[in-house]
Amino acid sequence: DTGVSQDPRHKITKRGQNVTFRCDPISEHNRLYWYRQTLGQGPEFLTYFQNEAQLEKSRLLSDRFSAERPKGSFSTLEIQRTEQGDSAMYLCASSGLAGREQYFGPGTRLTVT
Amino acid sequence: AQSVTQLGSHVSVSEGALVLLRCNYSSSVPPYLFWYVQYPNQGLQLLLKYTSAATLVKGINGFEAEFKKSETSFHLTKPSAHMSDAAEYFCAVSESGGSQGNLIFGKGTKLSVKP
Numbered sequence: 275d276t277g278v279s280q281d282p283r284h285k286i287t288k289r290g291q292n293v294t295f296r297c298d299p300i301s302e303h304n305r306l307y308w309y310r311q312t313l314g315q316g317p318e319f320l321t322y323f324q325n326e327a328q329l330e331k332s333r334l335l336s337d338r339f340s341a342e343r344p345k346g347s348f349s350t351l352e353i354q355r356t357e358q359g360d361s362a363m364y365l366c367a368s369s370g371l372a373g374r375e376q377y378f379g380p381g382t383r384l385t386v387t
Numbered sequence: 388a389q390s391v392t393q394l395g396s397h398v399s400v401s402e403g404a405l406v407l408l409r410c411n412y413s414s415s416v417p418p419y420l421f422w423y424v425q426y427p428n429q430g431l432q433l434l435l436k437y438t439s440a441a442t443l444v445k446g447i448n449g450f451e452a453e454f455k456k457s458e459t460s461f462h463l464t465k466p467s468a469h470m471s472d473a474a475e476y477f478c479a480v481s482e483s484g485g486s487q488g489n490l491i492f493g494k495g496t497k498l499s500v501k502p
Contacts, residue, residue, distance in 0.1 A: 278430070307489055316391075316477050316492030317431070330489065365430055369488060374419060374438055374481070376490060378430035 278379035280366050286385045287356055294352045295382045299368030306349050307376060308341055311363040323349060356386045389414045389480045393493035401501045406450075406465040408496045410478030413459065419481035420461045421490065422452055426474050434476075437461060448472070473500045 279298045287293050299306045305324050309317035320339065321331045325346040334340070338356075343349040353360055363383050367376035394409040412418055419438050423431040435446025442454040452463045461478060475497045479490040 280430075305488055309490075314396075314494070316479070316495050317490070319482070319489040319491070322489055367431075374488070375421070375433055375436055376488075377433065378423075380430045381428075383428070 278366055278368050278377055280364075280379040280382050282382055283380060284383050284385075286387065289356055289358060289386055291356055292352065292354045293356055293384065294350050295364055295366075295384075296348060296350050297366030297368075297379060298348045299366070300377055301347075303368035303370055303377075304346075305369045305376075306343060307367040307369070308349070308351050309365040309367065310335070311365055311381070313362075317365055320351075353384075356384075358386045360384060361386045389416075389418065389482050389491050391478050391480050391491055391493040393476075393478050393496050395496055396494065397497045397499070399499040399501060400468045402470055403467050406463070406468045406472065406498065408463040408476050408478075408498065410452075410461045410463065410493060411459050412461060412478075412480050414480055420452075420454065421479045421481070422446065422450070422461075422463050423477045423479060423492075424474050425477065425495075431477065434463070468498075468500045470500050470502065473498055 281296045307322040308320040311317045323343040338354045341351045363381045365381045367378045369376045390413045392411045421436045422434040435444045437454045445451045450465045475495045477495045478493045
């Protein structure tokens with residue numbers, strides 16, 4: 275068990291570009307969550323999957339944000355037409371089916387210039 | 388709706404002193420409560436959890452927390468602070484009592500430990 279991994283760890287992009295982040299959960303975990311953390315704040319829930327089904331996506335910040343988990347394993351979070359306000363840490367977490375304890379990855383820090 | 392309030396954005400203690408980080412929650416259903424720790428530029432690490440079993444919960448690194456329903460509190464304590472405890476601590480409640488699973492976090496408390 276290598277824990278939750280995220281790639282890349284850091285991303286610098288120019289405003290208007292699209293970015294995609296990847297999350298690999300703990301292998302036996304069915305649930306996968308995405309959060310955003312801005313400076314000085316706690317993580318803010320964005321979306322989650324149970325296996326390949328996206329069960330909650332109303333908290334995605336705008337229609338520029340989308341997420342997939344096509345085979346129920348890894349997940350991607352895409353932000354289209356990035357804005358400076360998208361600069362933040364994007365965290366992925368996974369848990370077993372009971373959805374109680376979540377284990378977090380190291381995060382991807384996005385900087386939009 | 389569930390929510391979490393952490394009292395004090397910054398707490399400073401001396402090495403060897405008691406650590407007390409405060410968390411109050413609001414929940415319309417029996418809550419599932421968690422404390423996480425975050426070191427700079429890292430993800431969150433689970434310290435401990437309350438899921439309706441024992442009200443005094445012991446976690447890693449000598450931390451513990453007590454669930455008090457009458458006070459809607461879940462404060463985190465450690466008898467003796469160590470320099471390595473310096474980090475940011477987040478209290479969280481599971482939305483919808485766990486049926487959905489996503490967490491609602493407080494704003495965090497940054498703990499400093501003075502030698």
